Amino acid sequence: MRFEGVDVWARRAAYVADFLPSRLLVKGASEAFAPANIALCKYWGKRDAVLNLPVNGSLSISLGALGTRTCLFRADQDEMVLNGRALLPEDKVFRRTFAFVDLFRQGLDVPLRIESVNSVATAAGLASSASAFAALVLALNDFFTLDLSRERLSALARLGSGSAARSLWQGFVRWDRGIKADGSDSFARVLPSSWQALRVALLEVDFTEKAVGSSEGMQHTVKTSPLFASWEDCATRDLEAMEEAVLGCDFDRLGALAEGNMLAMHATMMAARPALFYLKSASFALLERVRALRAEGLSFFCTADAGANVKLLYLAKDEDLVLKFFPSAVLVNPFVAVDG
Numbered sequence: 001m002r003f004e005g006v007d008v009w010a011r012r013a014a015y016v017a018d019f020l021p022s023r024l025l026v027k028g029a030s031e032a033f034a035p036a037n038i039a040l041c042k043y044w045g046k047r048d049a050v051l052n053l054p055v056n057g058s059l060s061i062s063l064g065a066l067g068t069r070t071c072l073f074r075a076d077q078d079e080m081v082l083n084g085r086a087l088l089p090e091d092k093v094f095r096r097t098f099a100f101v102d103l104f105r106q107g108l109d110v111p112l113r114i115e116s117v118n119s120v121a122t123a124a125g126l127a128s129s130a131s132a133f134a135a136l137v138l139a140l141n142d143f144f145t146l147d148l149s150r151e152r153l154s155a156l157a158r159l160g161s162g163s164a165a166r167s168l169w170q171g172f173v174r175w176d177r178g179i180k181a182d183g184s185d186s187f188a189r190v191l192p193s194s195w196q197a198l199r200v201a202l203l204e205v206d207f208t209e210k211a212v213g214s215s216e217g218m219q220h221t222v223k224t225s226p227l228f229a230s231w232e233d234c235a236t237r238d239l240e241a242m243e244e245a246v247l248g249c250d251f252d253r254l255g256a257l258a259e260g261n262m263l264a265m266h267a268t269m270m271a272a273r274p275a276l277f278y279l280k281s282a283s284f285a286l287l288e289r290v291r292a293l294r295a296e297g298l299s300f301f302c303t304a305d306a307g308a309n310v311k312l313l314y315l316a317k318d319e320d321l322v323l324k325f326f327p328s329a330v331l332v333n334p335f336v337a338v339d340g
């Protein structure tokens with residue numbers, strides 16, 4: 001694959017080679033879990049599309065037990081089973097996954113069987129690629145005995161999907177944009193917060209696969225939206241303010257910042273030419289409903305990614321109210337501990 005005259009995979013392979021030992025020690029099997037994450041301050045726009053380097057830093061909350069569990073086994077040929085279904089080698093997910101694995105194999109003849117189970121809907125704005133690549137990187141770290149730190153693994157997961165850089169931890173995670181052209185300073189870290197009251201409710205609008213992938217949507221927005229420069233400034237300010245709100249356990253401030261940031265991101269894409277819409281009329285109806293409930297005194301806020309589904313942010317003490325107003329909501333405790 002070439003992008004603007006550059007061989008994408010050759011450049012990625014050179015980047016990954018810097019993280020690997022001179023000789024790989026291969027195990028027979030490995031297993032890892034990574035949580036999905038929802039950005040409160042969004043990543044939207046790449047300064048380098050090959051190394052997935054973002055224009056702005058971002059901040060997320062993990063989705064606890066919702067995520068991806070991946071097992072790797074030595075096999076006679078490359079195979080992949082996703083959610084119990086064997087994928088054909090020409091399948092898009094199969095190709096994207098093994099192109100990523102090849103970055104680690106570095107030409108070594110080690111065929112793998114990958115078994116992956118996603119507990120989040122694939123490619124419907126619920127960050128399934130984030131947990132998928134984070135779990136894969138953790139499993140590869142173990143399989144090839146790499147012994148890399150979480151920050152180094154974050155900088156590798158980023159190549160699979162930018163938001164995967166934030167899926168290496170439970171809790172609040174900040175991914176700094178970095179300034180170096182080689183990408184070595186663009187990785188995530190977990191915030192030192194012991195605040196565990198935040199909850200997320202998933203409000204389903206549409207779980208079908210989105211028409212425009214996030215990479216394509218970002219590139220289109222960067223190139224054509226007249227609002228992009230202000231998005232960059234807005235996200236940069238929001239990131240600092242959100243970290244303060246997290247460390248100060250200030251839910252109303254964090255919620256207002258997250259909702260404002262999400263609206264700014266969607267406004268920026270809607271201003272792209274031609275316009276890019278991920279939210280649907282049912283998503284807007286939910287945003288309005290939450291604003292109306294807030295006007296009545298409830299502490300509810302919304303966010304939404306590159307998809308139509310809406311996520312409600314609330315405090316654990318308000319769970320009954322969430323179920324009263326949104327009976328079909330899926331409630332998520334971001335801080336649940338999960339093995340492996």
Ligand code: PMV
Nearest residue numbers: 039042043162163214305306
């Ligand atoms: O990681 P990607 O390429 O799927 O992009 C994620 C984009 C958003 O979900 C909209 C924002 C974010 O920070 O997760």
